[in-house]
Amino acid sequence: MDSGANHGRFDAKWRGVVTAPDGRRALNQRKQPKKTVAGQPGFMTMMGRALTKGCPVCAKRQQFSRWMTMDEDCERCGLHFERIEGHWIGAIGMNTIVSFGILALFMIGGWVLTFPDFPLSVLIVSVVVSILVPVVFYPFSKTTWTAIDIAMRPLEAHEVNWAALDSSKNPPSESTSNDV
Numbered sequence: 233m234d235s236g237a238n239h240g241r242f243d244a245k246w247r248g249v250v251t252a253p254d255g256r257r258a259l260n261q262r263k264q265p266k267k268t269v270a271g272q273p274g275f276m277t278m279m280g281r282a283l284t285k286g287c288p289v290c291a292k293r294q295q296f297s298r299w300m301t302m303d304e305d306c307e308r309c310g311l312h313f314e315r316i317e318g319h320w321i322g323a324i325g326m327n328t329i330v331s332f333g334i335l336a337l338f339m340i341g342g343w344v345l346t347f348p349d350f351p352l353s354v355l356i357v358s359v360v361v362s363i364l365v366p367v368v369f370y371p372f373s374k375t376t377w378t379a380i381d382i383a384m385r386p387l388e389a390h391e392v393n394w395a396a397l398d399s400s401k402n403p404p405s406e407s408t409s410n411d412v
């Protein structure tokens with residue numbers, strides 16, 4: 233009997249947790265339509281800038297003090313590149329996928345071209361590729377991931393100093409994005 237009463241109390245407590253006001257608010261926030269900043273560049277524009285190691289938002293180059301060291305903020309538009317904690321995990325993931333993809337191409341290509349032998353040179357080239365590609369692609373992984381992240385999770389008005397950009401092209405108003 234005691235256990236039944238305890239069970240009832242547990243249920244009541246559990247229901248309280250499930251229907252907590254905070255929980256409802258969190259669910260409602262997720263359902264709200266996404267708002268984007270009207271001046272946010274389109275995805276292809278941002279990717280083009282990112283592939284030249286530029287800021288996806290304002291195209292400013294030289295965001296790296298060294299090959300591997302990216303500035304924290306864009307000098308021109310003020311975008312903080314690490315938009316949220318854990319932002320760079322996506323860049324590491326991209327770098328891993330690209331590096332393994334290129335390594336696989338080299339290994340499969342080498343295997344096909346030299347079949348049925350598999351000379352040591354193919355192995356050496358593969359090792360060199362597996363070391364060089366992640367380093368070479370590293371800065372691009374950061375800029376391209378930032379572009380992809382902005383496309384998926386649009387800029388909020390406060391993230392960029394729109395006044396520093398062309399105000400006619402980049403009004404700080406919010407509207408539904410029609411960028412392609």
Ligand SMILES: [Zn+2]
Pocket residue numbers: 287288289290291292306307308309310311
């Ligand atoms: Zn910028």
